[in-house]
Amino acid sequence: MSIEVxxxxxxxxxxxxLNKVSFKxxxxxxxxxxxxxxxxxxxMMKILTTYLKVNEGHAKVNGYHVDTNSKEVxxxxxxxPEHNPLYLEHYVKEYLAFNAKIYGVSKQRIxxxxxxxxxxxxxxxxxxxxxxxxxxxxxxxxxxLHNPEVLILDEPTTGLDPNQLVDIRNLIKSIGKTKTVFLSxxxxxxxxxxxxxxxxxxxxxxxxxxxxxxxRDEKEQVVIVEFDYRIEEAFLLKLxxxxxxxxxxxxxxxxxxxxxxxxxxxxxxxxxxxQLKILQLNQKNTSLESLFRDLxxx
Ligand code: ADP
Ligand code: MG
Numbered sequence: 001m002s003i004e005v006x007x008x009x010x011x012x013x014x015x016x017x018l019n020k021v022s023f024k025x026x027x028x029x030x031x032x033x034x035x036x037x038x039x040x041x042x043x044m045m046k047i048l049t050t051y052l053k054v055n056e057g058h059a060k061v062n063g064y065h066v067d068t069n070s071k072e073v074x075x076x077x078x079x080x081p082e083h084n085p086l087y088l089e090h091y092v093k094e095y096l097a098f099n100a101k102i103y104g105v106s107k108q109r110i111x112x113x114x115x116x117x118x119x120x121x122x123x124x125x126x127x128x129x130x131x132x133x134x135x136x137x138x139x140x141x142x143x144x145l146h147n148p149e150v151l152i153l154d155e156p157t158t159g160l161d162p163n164q165l166v167d168i169r170n171l172i173k174s175i176g177k178t179k180t181v182f183l184s185x186x187x188x189x190x191x192x193x194x195x196x197x198x199x200x201x202x203x204x205x206x207x208x209x210x211x212x213x214x215x216r217d218e219k220e221q222v223v224i225v226e227f228d229y230r231i232e233e234a235f236l237l238k239l240x241x242x243x244x245x246x247x248x249x250x251x252x253x254x255x256x257x258x259x260x261x262x263x264x265x266x267x268x269x270x271x272x273x274x275q276l277k278i279l280q281l282n283q284k285n286t287s288l289e290s291l292f293r294d295l296x297x298x
Contacts, residue, residue: 008054
């Protein structure tokens with residue numbers, strides 16, 4: 001149940017899409033691979049599923065080298081590609097049976113994955129008749145057919161409506177109890193909703209690798225305040241436990257405090273003492289949000 005990536009680089013023409021990427025996952029957990037569009041997420045996932053070759057370094061899945069043991073790697077991973085090519089004219093079960101044949105999977109297993117992915121009520125339909133949420137379930141069911149230990153899901157929730165989003169997240173969470181799930185997303189809320197750990201990638205390089213639990217414990221908070229007048233950042237830094245002040249636009253400031261205590265009342269008192277009017281006062285979070293922003297906006 002492992003993924004091991006060591007110094008992997010991928011070069012397209014003269015562009016380095018991945019630059020000496022290293023990380024390790026060695027237990028059943030859900031790891032979010034978070035990064036802006038173009039960061040290199042899909043490239044990394046295609047390498048792990050043997051669809052692309054590395055230029056430097058090596059990658060292993062379940063101990064098998066992706067470049068020399070591609071068959072074993074493919075047996076170990078279930079892959080949901082970013083743009084999953086489904087055969088729209090197939091019926092759900094027909095499509096799954098077609099894929100089951102490739103892996104030599106039993107008929108019983110088809111019924112099991114249909115059940116597991118909540119496809120039962122739609123299983124008699126053609127894929128073209130399914131909503132985007134159910135199509136994603138078909139993709140997940142296909143990825144799970146050969147009961148792989150590792151699941152690689154490339155932006156599995158992109159394009160889903162809010163209800164479908166919650167359903168698919170729950171499904172992924174339940175799968176993550178027994179399998180290693182490596183999923184990519186460019187939306188940090190996805191990571192907070194589903195993941196145990198986050199690996200952040202920016203411009204082909206890993207910029208953070210953290211447990212969500214540790215991030216939550218990192219006692220930091222951001223308060224957004226809008227005054228009716230311009231104020232020097234240095235002045236706002238006098239607030240207790242204020243660590244950073246950013247004037248985001250006009251008279252709006254984002255103040256980062258080094259505490260988990262709700263600091264809004266301090267900001268309010270501060271404004272009052274200094275005869276400032278507050279037009280807006282909100283607590284923003286989370287530390288993941290500030291981490292992501294700090295690490296990817298450059
Ligand atoms: P992400 O999935 O994080 O959005 P990708 O891995 O798809 O990022 O792409 C990383 C970078 O590599 C992007 O700049 C993209 O344009 C480039 N890229 C991806 N695939 C190819 C390709 N087949 N040929 C050339 N450049 C590519
Ligand atoms: Mg991508």
